Amino acid sequence: MVRPVIALDADGVLLDYHLAYAAAWERAFGSHPEERDPQAYWPMDRWKVPKLRLWRRSRFRSEFGELFWSTVPPLPGAIEACHRLRDAGYDLVCVSALEQRYEAARLHNLRALEFPIERVIATGHHEMARSPKADAVEAIGAEVFVDDYLPYFRGVASHIHTALVLRAPNGSPNIGPEMVLASSTHQDLPDFTAHWLSR
Template identity: 55%
Template sequence: MTRPIIALDADGVLLDYNLAYADVWERAYGVRPIERDPDAYWAKDRWDVPHLADEALSQFRRFFDEAFWSSLPAMAGAIEACQLLHDAGHELVCVTAMQPQFAQARESNLRKLGFPISRVLATGGDASRGSPKRSALEQIDAQVLVDDYLPFLVGLPEPVHRALIDRNPARSPNRGSERETLSSSHPDLRSFTQWWLSRL
């Protein structure tokens, strides 16, 4: 039996961007930051680092290169969760809001870690006209999107199951009345997978 295509976000769902942020900070400044708040949603709030702006921010962003985007660690339990979904007959596609020039690095990262992902689509992160992932979902006819950022789940066509990974509650953007548009909410991908497969 053919199962629905499941689209999966990368950072915060498959890959641990917040943990990798400490690595890139150490690479840029030679000092590993101290963890300030493990429950923080945003990486800059999790680590005890100064606020960067203007030229300092531009300089730091140069370290978010091919080497960085091809070396993020997996979120706990994410590889096993994907394998279970794959074994159940789902095609898994990574739909990520990163810039398209780094899509190949992201795909390499996922494959090196052993994720059974068929392909990577990079949409960019501009949400000013609604979810930047909508056209990618239509392109692959995905019937599920699993994402950890509420604004990217809002305004999708009604047939798409909109699953929020509601991680790291401190200063989370995943609050407010728009949560009412969600199809489901889960603490991590492993929990989503267990719930989803129990319904089949």
């Protein structure tokens, strides 16, 4: 029997990119950044960090390699939410706007954390009229696509339920006329899961 598929974004839905960003900063510069705004959508706004130039920017970027993408911590309740979905009969596939060379690192990360996810599709990131994730989500026959970045719903087929995780509101791109692209909105993955399984 073919199980229905739910496509899940990683950073902001399954994994805490903000904490990983702070850890990368500490590895690069020797000190953990202070928190400025816990409700900030973007990590550079959440943490009290300066804008980087030249070699310091290069030094920080060097931290975003295999180690980074294989050790991002989980968001609260995300692992349990995925197990609930899996136990309810769904196959879960991670569709991430990540460079393809880090696809295996992301899968290793999810497996190490015991997410019930056996496949990662890395689409890369492109700001276009059609989301780079749209083709991947349709190709796997997803019934639902869960993401925390509204522009990634651009071009997704209308028969796919698009669930938007709102999370931190300050500076969020999840506003405006494109909100019509979201079939439903949720504070986090556990909130989506409770909603979806209670239908």
